[in-house]
């Protein structure tokens with residue numbers, strides 16, 4: 564039985580030392596990834612928490628949302644950020660052709676997900692988007708960032724990895740990563756492929772063609788989705804992304820098909836109708852998941868200074 568991560572004030576001296584070593588790895592991870600993106604000409608935007616429009620997280624076979632947090636301010640309904648995908652599409656189409664943001668995501672997961680060790684109801688996503696990019700170019704960028712990160716950490720966070728017993732735990736991933744169409748994995752493992760895959764791989768792999776939210780590009784000719792998730796060995800998914808829809812008729816008809824309320828997406832639909840949305844591709848890395856994989860923590864909440872484990876409400 565996995566132990567639920569406990570808050571700082573109840574940890575032993577040894578546990579606090581471990582927590583601090585994980586923070587050292589996390590610091591170097593953030594420095595490396597933000598530095599890599601900035602060096603490639605990305606603008607670093609600051610996040611927002613309250614908006615009328617946020618990621619619907621629907622339909623997504625992986626989503627398990629118990630509650631969507633909505634509140635009224637100044638007489639209007641706003642929602643806490645589930646992801647900044649809508650903001651990314653607007654920002655990327657207008658002022659910032661290459662952008663990233665470290666964004667707090669609030670996803671009130673069903674409480675059963677406490678036991679997965681892979682879910683928190685608040686986490687930070689390193690979310691990025693590139694105008695006119697192809698899926699392939701985004702995947703190549705991610706591959707070089709993830710491999711480069713592990714190589715960097717073996718030097719920059721050597722002492723921390725050693726004290727966590729992980730210096731040889733994570734190998735520098737070989738690039739390019741293999742890519743599997745989801746349908747191939749369903750044939751091989753059945754509908755539970757997501758749970759089987761992490762134990763069957765030694766190197767990170769891509770999974771493509773995953774039916775989900777309206778903003779991922781779905782090819783009308785083939786019915787295939789031009790999107791991708793990155794899975795790491797032993798653990799699971801650490802990144803979701805896609806090439807995007809940008810045409811009004813496609814977005815509107817997908818919303819109607821999925822039962823997503825158009826009035827919650829008025830701005831992005833208006834920009835699309837006016838031809839002001841631009842094609843793009845991007846993705847978002849779950850920062851705590853990435854660090855959890857590197858340090859080998861049993862629960863992703865262990866990587867968080869203030870854990871947010873599904874079903875548990877902490878004072879901080």
Ligand code: ASP
Pocket residue numbers: 618645646647648688690691803804805845846847848
């Ligand atoms: N960040 C994701 C994306 O870029 C959206 C998500 O959070 O699932 O597609």
Ligand code: MG
Pocket residue numbers: 623803
């Ligand atoms: Mg998603």
